[in-house]
Amino acid sequence: MIVFIARKVGGALVTFAVAITLAFLLSRMSGDPTANILGPFATPDQFESLRERLGLNDPLPVQFLDYLKSAFTADFGESLQYGQSNTQLILERLPNTIVLIVLAMAIAIGIGVPLGVVAATKEGSAWDRLASTVALLGQSMPVFWLGLMLILVFAVNLGLLPAGQDGSLKHVILPAVTLSMYPLAQIARLTRATMAEVLREPYIDAARARGLRSRRIIGVHALRNASMPVVTITALQAGLLLSGAVAVEYVFNYSGFGLLAIQAVEFRDYTLVQAVVAFGVLAFILLNLAVDLLYAVIDPRIRRA
């Protein structure tokens, strides 16, 4: 078991290193950013001093090592806009985004899984087809548009929930509901598909023959076996949720990591963007690692691999 965990953590480190390298290459290969940062009216001197400051005149390997160093020591220098430590800025906003994402996932799983289970038990019926199409609708809708529509209905017209920040927990509700829609739809569809498959397995048939109650068969036998693909998808959701969080925070002016990222790009805050990307990658990989380990808890067959 220890070996298994060590292997997984090692793998995550490798993936992190590779992803970070890719991110580095992406930003460097896009050419000289100073033109975009300073705009067309800056002088050559200003370009040069910015280049110096960002370390862009150093040979590429040196830049890469610097970048790796900042990634592993979590020190990305100061933001060009705010003058504060980038890491500091991120850590201030991160908790808000975490709250948002956790709440959204809770909604997505809390509603999506039961929906999928019910649809699977009614497989092939008209209700099932309807639910599937509605779920597909949820995955076809642009998340930022849903946010705007919810603002329109609940905040503007009905005045029920705040559109912006008002310091209370109420202002997380609309953003969380908006963010939850896509993962909810995907989880519902996937749960339905895997449940339907699992319910056709021989051991389910045997469980019925043994006289076990439907509730136990579905709740314990079927759900446990069907949960693995759902857990995988949940990990993949993390990436989408991060992108979604960016759009949702922007629409609701929610002061989190995502909004910070957008503002960084808007204001051409080069160093902050680097920091944001590195943090984002780390978060995503950590999440995948957690899922991999969770797998081993659920499915004993994996543990001895």
Add this chain to the structure above:
Amino acid sequence: MQQPALDIKDLRIEARTAGGVRPLVHGVSLRVDPGEIVGIVGESGSGKTTLMRSVIGLLDRNVRVTAGTVAVHGRTVIADGVDETRTVRGTEVGVVFQDATRSLNPLLKIRTQLREVLDRHRPDLDDAQMRTVMTEILERMLIRDVDRVLDSYPHQLSGGMCQRVAIAIALIADPALLLADECTTALDVTTQAEVVALLNELVHGSNVGLAFVTHDLALAADLCDRIAVMRDGRIVELRPTAELLADPRDEYTRDLLAAVPAWADLGDGNRPTSAPAAG
């Protein structure tokens, strides 16, 4: 006079398909007494599995019983207007399936899978009593390392061991009837012989009746007291094993006998004629 473990009278079962109504079982009658092993032999499509599954009501959505009665341990479970098949599952009737490893949940320990059946059917027992029952039944299956087996997952056990566990689960709530559907087909020859020997010992001399479904006539001859030969939804011959082997009356039965490779060599006069020992 004891009640028969299984008493099927004139059972008719139909399937409703897109192309119309298709009869699967045409008025079959069959009785299994306690302590007796009755073999149901036939090819795939003969209706033997459908017959078995109807007793516990596990038929496909489009398949219906249309006539006849079924009684388990004297209690009517299927009759006109009556369907009590759900209530006998696991209690009066235990089922052993073909592929034991796949009839056990791969994500749960054996202990859990035994325990949940006890929880469901013997809630009167307390924890200690349940543990005793579980250990005892596995020992009856001639399993030596009971604790290790209880702590294992299905994939950690051999096919033969899984099948013993499956039989244990089927018998744990003291059913009157045991249904075995091709339960040795997925096993190798040696293990097959072991399981057959186990069933022999478990059933003969007990008050459980066993209906043993198989396509393998030689296997049935080895184990069963009586054999019912099924073809196209009908029982074409139902007689004590010795008589069936010595003097088959139906042409289909004769064909089946002739098709057994080992016996073909021996010639008519050398075919096994003795019934398995009882008691």
Add this chain to the structure above:
Amino acid sequence: MSTPTAATEPVVDRLATEPGDGLATTTGAGVAAGSRAVLWLALPLAITAALCFLAPLLPLPDPNEQNLRNTLQPPVFAGGDWSHPLGTDKLGRDMLARLLHGGQLTFIIGVAGALVAVVPGALIGLAAGFARGKVDAVVSQLISAQLALPFVLIALPIIIARGQSIWVLLLVLGLTGWAPVARVVRAEAMSVRERQFILGLRAVGASGARIMFRHVLPNLAAVLVVLGTLQVGTAILIESALSFLGMGVVEPDMSWGSILASGQDILKQGWWVSTIPGIAITAVVLLVNLLGDALLVRYDPRKRQY
């Protein structure tokens, strides 16, 4: 003989499937139904696209023509009149004309974005799945790493360096989309590789590249078409999101995402400016997703996945 009613059967007992249910069968009737589904979904998409690309020929106002005396007219179904059936935006521009013209970029970027992801993804996946060994190990690691980067984290560094343009948009779409495609193609290639006829070809000495392109690739055609179709939907959603954030399509170009963006600060007074393009995006992406699913069902019933 009466049988128990559905109400008395516990849920679990109703799970046994009937033979021959569902659309996806390999019988003639199933195939015909599958093809019909594909047609019924592709048709509205084709018509919508046609309308958008033929927009310049239609009797519509200039989508860029501003009319500051006619701003924020509601659509005809919300109190407006037929001179502007879908209303006008805050600069008085006709929404119907903008919608149809804007659809051009949406469709173009959608399809181009899908191609830019599927073609490299397929080639890389094919090479990895077929060649195996070291090539595969490296590529697999790349794929995992790429999948670890959500599209936002890819878009940001590029956009901040390059500014935003349609080329950057396509680059982002390509970089986000190739990895999932490569992963699927790799798996398929690996399984096709082991089929008898391929082993036979290799036994007679046919070269790797030749086998890959002439024999393995055609077997993947169905998978690629489905992946491509679904990728169009993803591309449209990503483009809309980036345009909405000001990082994609910007004035004077228009796409449904950018039109949507122009309406966000006037939700109360001019809700249609954001609502209508959003409905358009949702409808098109929904049709595309249904089409992808229908294609999957039609050409490979085993993989059907609601």
